[in-house]
Amino acid sequence: GQQLNQSPQSMFIQEGEDVSMNCTSSSIFNTWLWYKQDPGEGPVLLIALYKAGELTSNGRLTAQFGITRKDSFLNISASIPSDVGIYFCAGANYGGSQGNLIFGKGTKLSVKP
Amino acid sequence: GAGVSQSPSNKVTEKGKDVELRCDPISGHTALYWYRQSLGQGLEFLIYFQGNSAPDKSGLPSDRFSAERTGGSVSTLTIQRTQQEDSAVYLCASSPSGRAPETQYFGPGTRLLVL
Numbered sequence: 001g002q003q004l005n006q007s008p009q010s011m012f013i014q015e016g017e018d019v020s021m022n023c024t025s026s027s028i029f030n031t032w033l034w035y036k037q038d039p040g041e042g043p044v045l046l047i048a049l050y051k052a053g054e055l056t057s058n059g060r061l062t063a064q065f066g067i068t069r070k071d072s073f074l075n076i077s078a079s080i081p082s083d084v085g086i087y088f089c090a091g092a093n094y095g096g097s098q099g100n101l102i103f104g105k106g107t108k109l110s111v112k113p
Numbered sequence: 114g115a116g117v118s119q120s121p122s123n124k125v126t127e128k129g130k131d132v133e134l135r136c137d138p139i140s141g142h143t144a145l146y147w148y149r150q151s152l153g154q155g156l157e158f159l160i161y162f163q164g165n166s167a168p169d170k171s172g173l174p175s176d177r178f179s180a181e182r183t184g185g186s187v188s189t190l191t192i193q194r195t196q197q198e199d200s201a202v203y204l205c206a207s208s209p210s211g212r213a214p215e216t217q218y219f220g221p222g223t224r225l226l227v228l
Contacts, residue, residue, distance in 0.1 A: 006155070042117070042204050042219025043156070088155055100146060100172065101217065103155035 006089050006104030012112040013079045021107040022073040023089035032065050032072040033090040033101065043088055047074070084109050115139065117207050117220035125226045126195055134190045134223045138207030145188050146217060147180055150202040159203075162188065163210075195227045 006023045013019055023032070031050055035043035047058050049065035049072060056063055062075045072091075076083055086108050090101040118137045126132050138145050143164045148156040158172040162182045173179070177195075182188040192199055202224050206217040 004155075040221060042206070042221050044219070045217075090156075100148075100158035100161050100169070101156070102158070103148075105153070105155040 004089055004091060004102060004104040006107055008107055009105070010108040010110065012110050013083065014112045015080060017079050019076040019079050019083070019109065020073060021087060021089075022071060023091075023104050024071045025091055025102075026070070027091070027102075028069040029091035029093055029102075030069070031092040031094055032063070033092070034061075034063050034072070034074045035088045035090060037086045037088065037106070039085075046087075079109075081111060084111055117205055117218050119203075119205050119220040119223050121223060122221065123224045123226075125228065127228055128197060129194055131191065131193045132195055132225065134192075134203050134225070136188045136190070136205030136207075136220060138186065138188070138205070139218060140186075142207035142209050142218075143185065144208040144210055144217075145182055146206045146208070147188070147190050148204045148206065149174075150204055150222070152201070156204060159190070192225075195225075197227050200225055200227045 004023045004025045033048050034046045036046055037043045046061055047056050047063040049056055052065055052069050053067045054065040060077045064073055066072055086106045088106045089104040092101050120135045145162045147159040149159055150156050160173055160180045161169040177193045180190045202222040204219055204222045206219045208216045
């Protein structure tokens with residue numbers, strides 16, 4: 001099925017560092033979402049973006065909806081150990097009958113040894 | 114509980130057997146989705162139910178896969194004649210309506226292993 005290109009695939013973080021990840025698509029979306037998934041759990045929504053150029057924050061998380069509507073990024077500032085997990089971007093086009101999300105392959109955050 | 118529940122949490126089966134996976138959505142949610150997550154991959158859309166409308170089956174990978182939603186609530190995903198490549202985590206999500214993607218609440222998933 002269709003997927004988004006998400007990078008990096010994995011990264012190691014040290015407490016206090018800032019983290020950036022991004023997602024690109026060949027298709028336009030009218031909605032971009034960022035999720036976090038912990039082991040053994042389903043994804044949990046972090047941030048939702050609805051307008052090109054929109055910049056939205058949720059605590060230490062900041063995400064932007066690219067002006068081309070084909071990309072989005074997520075920043076995590078001053079990372080803490082509980083930030084480890086897998087982060088997914090997802091795109092959707094809402095307004096019609098379609099209800100599903102298109103997901104990236106995820107960015108795995110781990111703690112630096 | 115108040116969230117989406119799925120059962121079983123883990124399922125091991127032999128190649129060629131049929132399996133049924135169950136999803137109990139949040140009460141009152143009219144939209145229900147099934148996704149598949151293979152190891153190291155993102156979530157792949159399978160099927161979407163919205164109220165009494167015909168389901169969107171465009172994501173089902175083959176005719177071995179089918180899903181039902183009885184009474185607008187519980188859903189069952191059935192995989193017939195399972196293959197090893199069907200091994201994955203199957204996630205269910207529900208939403209108050211199909212018009213707002215941010216309100217998809219995910220269950221913990223069923224981990225399927227086909228030997």
